Amino acid sequence: MDTFLLIGITGIGLGALYFLVACGLSLIYGLMGVLNFAHGAFLSVGAFAGYWFAVKLFPVTSNLSFALSILVGGIAGGLFALLVEQLVIKRLYNRHIDQALVTVGVSLVAAAMLGGWFGHDPLLLPTPTWWYNAIQIGDAFIPVDRLLYIGVSLLMLILFFVILRFTRIGLVIRAGVENRTMVQALGINVKLAFSTVFFLGGLAAGVGGVLIAGYSGGVSPYFSGTWLIYGFIVVVVGGMGSLGGSALAALLIGISRQYVNYYAPGLGDFVVVILLALVLIFRPQGLLGKVAH
Amino acid sequence: MSALLVSNLRVEINGSQILKGVNFDVRANSVTALLGRNGVGKSSTLKAILGIYPHSGKVQLGERDITREQTYRIVRSGIGYIPEDREIFASLTVKENLSLAELDEEPNYELAYSLFPELKERANQRAGTLSGGQQQMVAIARALLNKSEILLVDEPTKGLAPRLVTEVADALARIASNATMLIVEQNLALVRRIAKDIVVMDQGTVVFSGGIENLNDEEFVHRHLGVSVRGH
Numbered sequence: 001m002d003t004f005l006l007i008g009i010t011g012i013g014l015g016a017l018y019f020l021v022a023c024g025l026s027l028i029y030g031l032m033g034v035l036n037f038a039h040g041a042f043l044s045v046g047a048f049a050g051y052w053f054a055v056k057l058f059p060v061t062s063n064l065s066f067a068l069s070i071l072v073g074g075i076a077g078g079l080f081a082l083l084v085e086q087l088v089i090k091r092l093y094n095r096h097i098d099q100a101l102v103t104v105g106v107s108l109v110a111a112a113m114l115g116g117w118f119g120h121d122p123l124l125l126p127t128p129t130w131w132y133n134a135i136q137i138g139d140a141f142i143p144v145d146r147l148l149y150i151g152v153s154l155l156m157l158i159l160f161f162v163i164l165r166f167t168r169i170g171l172v173i174r175a176g177v178e179n180r181t182m183v184q185a186l187g188i189n190v191k192l193a194f195s196t197v198f199f200l201g202g203l204a205a206g207v208g209g210v211l212i213a214g215y216s217g218g219v220s221p222y223f224s225g226t227w228l229i230y231g232f233i234v235v236v237v238g239g240m241g242s243l244g245g246s247a248l249a250a251l252l253i254g255i256s257r258q259y260v261n262y263y264a265p266g267l268g269d270f271v272v273v274i275l276l277a278l279v280l281i282f283r284p285q286g287l288l289g290k291v292a293h
Numbered sequence: 294m295s296a297l298l299v300s301n302l303r304v305e306i307n308g309s310q311i312l313k314g315v316n317f318d319v320r321a322n323s324v325t326a327l328l329g330r331n332g333v334g335k336s337s338t339l340k341a342i343l344g345i346y347p348h349s350g351k352v353q354l355g356e357r358d359i360t361r362e363q364t365y366r367i368v369r370s371g372i373g374y375i376p377e378d379r380e381i382f383a384s385l386t387v388k389e390n391l392s393l394a395e396l397d398e399e400p401n402y403e404l405a406y407s408l409f410p411e412l413k414e415r416a417n418q419r420a421g422t423l424s425g426g427q428q429q430m431v432a433i434a435r436a437l438l439n440k441s442e443i444l445l446v447d448e449p450t451k452g453l454a455p456r457l458v459t460e461v462a463d464a465l466a467r468i469a470s471n472a473t474m475l476i477v478e479q480n481l482a483l484v485r486r487i488a489k490d491i492v493v494m495d496q497g498t499v500v501f502s503g504g505i506e507n508l509n510d511e512e513f514v515h516r517h518l519g520v521s522v523r524g525h
Contacts, residue, residue: 172393174382178382178383178385179382183393184364185365186368186435187365189365
């Protein structure tokens with residue numbers, strides 16, 4: 001039972017990280033139809049910014065310095081996403097192939113530049129001493145970092161929920177995911193919503209980048225590749241543009257992957273691919289997705 | 294004086310000429326009906342005026358040239374739009390649908406709710422769960438919240454049950470008494486009731502502009518619209 005609980009919570013923690021990667025991707029595609037392959041670069045920039053901040057400004061790691069490095073990573077990811085949107089993607093709306101090519105290019109250039117500045121070897125993110133501790137729940141010893149991933153993702157989900165549900169820009173974003181042409185035909189400059197979504201998506205990716213750097217034992221220029229693939233799978237399974245769908249799919253994928261890997265070693269990724277295929281065949285709009293205009 | 298002047302309006306989509314030089318004007322404080330068979334370019338004309346479709350030619354709202362403006366600026370300059378097929382936001386509530394359309398500092402909810410009191414009662418209902426007629430009420434109400442120099446209305450009674458057609462027609466008649474409107478509509482009874490001028494299109498161009506009295510001419514109606522006067 002303790003192992004079952006441990007794997008379950010570890011799966012939720014992994015799902016929480018997937019959610020941080022996927023939520024921005026989902027909103028960006030849902031609102032703008034942009035298949036953003038540069039999203040992994042937002043993750044890397046956030047992770048490196050958090051690392052740089054923690055190492056350069058805080059010789060001794062504390063709870064505060066770690067919390068600030070997560071925040072700095074998030075802001076750096078958000079600002080980088082905004083920069084990419086303003087400089088590149090803004091000029092390519094409705095040109096999907098060009099967007100895919102350019103965003104792949106951005107991710108390669110960003111990785112090369114980060115490699116030039118920080119080197120290509122993994123750099124260990126300074127974490128507080130409690131990072132490697134475990135707390136006892138029943139008979140299970142749960143690593144504390146998993147709970148942090150879950151907590152931060154919940155905070156991000158609440159932040160996104162509040163923005164989307166209770167602000168004017170959130171209303172515009174929700175409407176734009178359904179029908180952006182009609183939003184403009186109501187006299188609304190939908191580009192402001194585009195920029196907001198890019199910033200928020202980059203913010204979540206940046207925060208996720210710092211946490212993933214802690215989870216995976218270090219940050220390197222190309223470390224975001226696998227996570228981006230899982231991010232895309234979560235978006236497709238959850239439904240393009242659906243935040244709730246992304247959260248549900250991230251949990252489903254994180255938990256099932258962990259359980260399958262434990263009880264049938266090596267088959268975790270296979271099960272995720274099967275899940276993806278089933279969704280594409282029987283519910284192509286995703287678990288909670290809608291058909292956009 | 295013209296509230297809206299459309300000159301040599303052309304639209305090409307995927308290599309196909311949808312509009313081939315459309316010319317007409319809409320008088321201020323009057324309703325002009327844009328008529329024609331299906332697929333002649335009526336809805337495309339409205340979308341080109343709004344900048345939704347890329348186009349060439351000239352569109353003038355009052356004295357202002359809006360040809361090259363972006364859609365949201367065109368709407369903000371004083372055009373209200375009631376689209377074909379409602380295009381309400383299904384996942385948003387009625388209240389959110391209306392609130393999204395607010396541009397004026399004091400949106401005219403009084404007018405919207407006086408025409409469609411039902412919407413006030415259903416404020417917290419998701420718009421996607423409304424009937425077709427109620428969705429049309431949302432689409433019309435959101436265009437009425439802001440002061441507009443002209444309303445572009447695209448097939449407002451399309452697909453509605455006869456009882457709802459009457460209700461929507463009554464509301465449009467009330468709006469038309471105090472507004473400038475360009476309406477695309479197949480229901481000739483409604484057109485006769487509210488319009489003063491007609492513009493008839495065929496194959497992407499205007500083939501007739503004139504007074505509403507022409508719709509009483511059976512031969513004219515049959516030739517341009519392919520229907521009989523009695524049938525409509």
